[in-house]
Amino acid sequence: MTPPDAPHNRWSDLDRPPLNVTALRRGLLRPGALWTSLEVVESTGSTNTDLAERARTGAAGEGTVLIAEEQTAGRGRLERSWTAPPRSGLFLSVYLEPGDIPVERWGWVPLLAGVAAATGLAKSAGVDMSLKWPNDLLVSVDGGERKTGGILGEFAGDGIVVGMGVNVSLRADELPAPTAGSLALAGAVSTDRETLLRAVLRSLEHWYGAWRDADGDAAASGLQAAYA
Structure with missing residues (x-):
């Protein structure tokens, strides 16, 4: 038996258990739902890079979800790096194909993902979340706003890949910068x-559906008001 403190044992940090992919699929991959496939990998450079490559080669369809327990070369805006200890956060990318929506409105998709993440996390984590333009997720730590997550979108194949990174269980001594925070x-x-x-x-399925039903109109879908 592998000892629990072995360096690469998935259970080496009992406060950060591995994700149960079977349970996630059972809860999210429902008939008629947006999400069509869900994969969890132990470690990768960037879920966005991986999923974008799949989309370009036709190996990903709308509703594909790729999650990593660890990202070693995660990317934020302006090509900033994003790293965190294994299993300490949410590191995922999704592939969406809003093909019937005018392409000039596709820029709302990453913003939509920011609203979805903020509202979903506020309800499930019980913390106040806010958004900083364009897609920083903020929480309050010691009376000040700290960045705890971010959204990154990029065109790929016939759609768009939206990546998300959220610091969940990071402790103060693990933060990458004084301005960072965690749930x-x-x-x-x-x-x-x-x-x-x-x-x-x-939450993302809800907001994406509302946006598509409104033909990508941010005001009619309620997205513009929610983001403001």
């Missing part, structure tokens, strides 16, 4: 990543 440091009532993932993906 745990913000006093979250739950840091269970499966609960948070389900909430975020269901």
Whole structure:
């Protein structure tokens, strides 16, 4: 038997258990739902890079979800790096194909994902979330706003890949910068990543559906008001 403190054992940090992919699929991959496939990988450079490559080669369809327990070369805006300890956060990308929506309105998709993440996390983690233009997710830690997550979108294949990184259980000594935060440091009532993932993906499904039903009109879908 592998000892629990072995360096690469998935259970080496009992406060950060691995995701249960079977349970996630059972809860999210329903008939008629947006999400059509869900994969969890142990480690990768960037879920966005991986999923974008699949989309370009036709190996990903709308509703594909790729989640990593660890990202070693995650990217934020302006090509900034995004790293965190294994299983300490949400590191995922989704592939969407809003083909019937005028392409000039596709720029709302990453903003839509920001609204979805903020509302989903606020409900499931029990913390106040806010958005900073264009897509920083903020929480309050010690009376000040701290960045706890971000959204990154890129065109790929016939659609768009939207990546998301959220600090969930990071402790103060693990933060990458003094301006960073985490849900745990913000006093979250739950840091269970499966609960948070389900909430975020269901919220994203809701907002994406409303936006598509409104033909990509941000005002008519309620997205513009929610973002403001």
